[in-house]
Amino acid sequence: MAYSMTLFKEQPLTLALGGEISPIEVAYQTYGTLNEDKSNVVLICHALTGDAEPYKNSPEQGWWQDFIGEGLAFDTKRYFFICSNVLGGCKGTTGPSSISPSTGKPYGSQFPVITVQDIVQVQKALLDTLDISHLHAVVGGSFGGMQATQWGISYPDFVDNIVNLCSSLTFSAEAIGFNHVMRQAIINDPHFNHGDYYDGTPPDNGLKIARMLGMLTYRTDVQLARAFGREMKQQSEIWGDYFQVESYLSYQGMKFLDRFDANSYLRLLRALDLYDPALGYANEQEALQRIKANYTLVAVTSDQLFKQIDVQKSKQRLESAGVKVDYYEFHSNFGHDAFLVDYDFFEPMIRKGLKS
Numbered sequence: 001m002a003y004s005m006t007l008f009k010e011q012p013l014t015l016a017l018g019g020e021i022s023p024i025e026v027a028y029q030t031y032g033t034l035n036e037d038k039s040n041v042v043l044i045c046h047a048l049t050g051d052a053e054p055y056k057n058s059p060e061q062g063w064w065q066d067f068i069g070e071g072l073a074f075d076t077k078r079y080f081f082i083c084s085n086v087l088g089g090c091k092g093t094t095g096p097s098s099i100s101p102s103t104g105k106p107y108g109s110q111f112p113v114i115t116v117q118d119i120v121q122v123q124k125a126l127l128d129t130l131d132i133s134h135l136h137a138v139v140g141g142s143f144g145g146m147q148a149t150q151w152g153i154s155y156p157d158f159v160d161n162i163v164n165l166c167s168s169l170t171f172s173a174e175a176i177g178f179n180h181v182m183r184q185a186i187i188n189d190p191h192f193n194h195g196d197y198y199d200g201t202p203p204d205n206g207l208k209i210a211r212m213l214g215m216l217t218y219r220t221d222v223q224l225a226r227a228f229g230r231e232m233k234q235q236s237e238i239w240g241d242y243f244q245v246e247s248y249l250s251y252q253g254m255k256f257l258d259r260f261d262a263n264s265y266l267r268l269l270r271a272l273d274l275y276d277p278a279l280g281y282a283n284e285q286e287a288l289q290r291i292k293a294n295y296t297l298v299a300v301t302s303d304q305l306f307k308q309i310d311v312q313k314s315k316q317r318l319e320s321a322g323v324k325v326d327y328y329e330f331h332s333n334f335g336h337d338a339f340l341v342d343y344d345f346f347e348p349m350i351r352k353g354l355k356s
Contacts, residue, residue: 004026049268082130113274182210332345
């Protein structure tokens, strides 16, 4: 069970694109033991639909369950790990489904547009409250990798190492296009009601369809062919789950409804689209030149969301700004989701990134 802390009670959080929020509840979890001089702290930033518990000591497993523990990639005998649910989420941190103090009802449509910069500012406020004055490293995959990068820009003297797994500096036009289709599925659900659906029926059909499309961007054609091929269900409907791959996607969509909120999905997808390191600076070069941390960047050649070419270009842009980058790439049949499941590939890169 994650811990909870209330931040920005007296002074609201001012958002990068305008507006403010107060107060902000933050869910977080810790692993390992903090050493005497507090020099072994590693912040874990989760991906789009993750939460504050990458490891769970229960029958339910965390999203990095096999990566965290004594002697593992995230070695709890050596480091003290902190992970918090992001601003705008729905797993314990203030988001659209939270109660607005001004109305006494869920924020819904009134929840503002948020950015990665806002998310990182809330994480920093959490660490300040926990009396953590320095980070040995910030680690994140996908959307979490963007957060890790922003840490190096916003707080260059606060972090020594950045480990970015499967994420580029900005989202591609194609990836924004995928997100647009997912958003349209949600907002065109007849139950969406402009985001104010908490007193009625949620837009489950739209969210389910959005998740099915998302799953196709996270995996690869090779992995889907090996898992399902053209195998058909024994009992099927021609316009329903006729093939096993269709049944798999429908299952993933239904399962998603139990753990995520449509409004949070919309806000976080847009934060992913909007991420721009240059926000608040004259240009991207000026922003990236602020990074002092050692930077580890890992790409998966089969990634269909953060494509190899985009991660390679990010490496070049970082190096042009004077950032020291250790770059790795490899193939995995799991595509973008590899950073969550291919332990043997990622373990040595994570270890090297943390030891820099």
